[in-house]
Amino acid sequence: MTTDNRQMWKELGIDLESHDALLSGLGPVYQEIYLSQKNRPEGMGFFDFVVGDIHGIRVRELRQHAKNGGKVVATYCVFVPDEVVLAADAVPVGLCAGAQFSVPVGEEILPRNTCALIKSSFGFKLGRICPYVQTSHLIVGETTCDGKKKMFEILAEHHPVYVMEVPNKKNRASLDLWRSEVVDLKQVIEKLTGNKITTDKLARATKLVNARRRALQRLYETRRASPVPISGKDALLVSQVSFYDDVSRCAQQVNALCDELEKRVAKGEGVFPAGVPRILISGSPMAIPNWKLPHIIESAGAAVVCEESCIGTRAFTNLVPETDGTVEAQLKAIADRYMQIHCACFTPNDERLDDIVRLAKEYRVDGVVHYNLQFCHTYANEAVKVEKRLEKEGIPLLRIETDYGDDTGQLRTRIDAFLEMIRG
Numbered sequence: 001m002t003t004d005n006r007q008m009w010k011e012l013g014i015d016l017e018s019h020d021a022l023l024s025g026l027g028p029v030y031q032e033i034y035l036s037q038k039n040r041p042e043g044m045g046f047f048d049f050v051v052g053d054i055h056g057i058r059v060r061e062l063r064q065h066a067k068n069g070g071k072v073v074a075t076y077c078v079f080v081p082d083e084v085v086l087a088a089d090a091v092p093v094g095l096c097a098g099a100q101f102s103v104p105v106g107e108e109i110l111p112r113n114t115c116a117l118i119k120s121s122f123g124f125k126l127g128r129i130c131p132y133v134q135t136s137h138l139i140v141g142e143t144t145c146d147g148k149k150k151m152f153e154i155l156a157e158h159h160p161v162y163v164m165e166v167p168n169k170k171n172r173a174s175l176d177l178w179r180s181e182v183v184d185l186k187q188v189i190e191k192l193t194g195n196k197i198t199t200d201k202l203a204r205a206t207k208l209v210n211a212r213r214r215a216l217q218r219l220y221e222t223r224r225a226s227p228v229p230i231s232g233k234d235a236l237l238v239s240q241v242s243f244y245d246d247v248s249r250c251a252q253q254v255n256a257l258c259d260e261l262e263k264r265v266a267k268g269e270g271v272f273p274a275g276v277p278r279i280l281i282s283g284s285p286m287a288i289p290n291w292k293l294p295h296i297i298e299s300a301g302a303a304v305v306c307e308e309s310c311i312g313t314r315a316f317t318n319l320v321p322e323t324d325g326t327v328e329a330q331l332k333a334i335a336d337r338y339m340q341i342h343c344a345c346f347t348p349n350d351e352r353l354d355d356i357v358r359l360a361k362e363y364r365v366d367g368v369v370h371y372n373l374q375f376c377h378t379y380a381n382e383a384v385k386v387e388k389r390l391e392k393e394g395i396p397l398l399r400i401e402t403d404y405g406d407d408t409g410q411l412r413t414r415i416d417a418f419l420e421m422i423r424g
């Protein structure tokens, strides 16, 4: 930690004492969960470096952008289109938080029976612990779930917030509503930045975000191999970093990692012995530094090979068509791509069930772990349908409901029993 960083955090209004406590806890956890893994791909070095300086270099880059007159737009959900933000020369940064550290701070205002992701994210702002939120000029929220929707109203008392309306259904009227929401966002971002969003700029931004999606698709493609060339924990980290790193650099680093992983696959090299149980995690997102579940699963001798999640396939499945049409046509193409995200906030949401079954087959998994953040009612209720569908397909399922607290012992017992059952 350099003196320069401390000065920057001070200027951002960070509560330095709390912030020190947060960072000093992160190092040993990262050592235990990540750096102790054997046979890691060399390409993970970049991602280790980014996490090692999690509130340093990237924040400095965003500050520099702001000092040059640019804007930083923070988001909490994969429904907010990065393309629109980038096309106005603003920088998008994902703010979802996965740390227990800020949950008690969030609970000072929010009800305790709110999902940990919401409390943690809110606590980061309230406690002035997150330099990303402090650097941002606007938070763009959405109406995906009731907890977040109402939290944004309270957050707006502390920071500039704009909320997009994400519909609950996927019919014609909902699609029209969502398309108009994307057009409205364009206007909001143009006003914030003072920059006009043109066809050229939107086309460039679309290519950029698609390139990141393609790189992540390529990463996931390597995880279909047996033995798997990268641990689930490392793949999760790559995905988490992709939410706040520079879009183009991130795509480049993911592609460099994939070059290495593809060589491993060609040589039949893996990070786990061949034949270990292969697990798909499906459900609520796991924001950084929430690594609990994959760590427990992989410590128990299984490999996490895919995530049907917003820190997994939902973030990169489907590209935006790269058309050179009018701005209106481009925005429509963007809106339509985002409406193909199968979040549990939609009803009905059978496409997600189809996705889970398809991914289970494509990644040749031995079982699915359904991950549910406590008090996340959409995913909890949808798990009932997931269970029925997987039973019909003959795919073993374990339903886990947890938060950011330490229930490792209990979870380990349940996961061990599940893997025992799979191994027969």
Ligand code: SF4
Pocket: 076, 077, 078, 079, 144, 145, 284, 285, 310, 341, 343, 344, 345
């Ligand atoms: S789970 Fe739903 S609300 Fe949460 S990030 Fe994904 S799309 Fe957004």
Ligand code: SF4
Pocket: 115, 116, 117, 118, 144, 145, 146, 147, 148, 284, 285, 373, 375, 376, 377, 378, 379
């Ligand atoms: S995990 Fe569930 S309750 Fe929490 S923010 Fe996402 S959709 Fe909302």
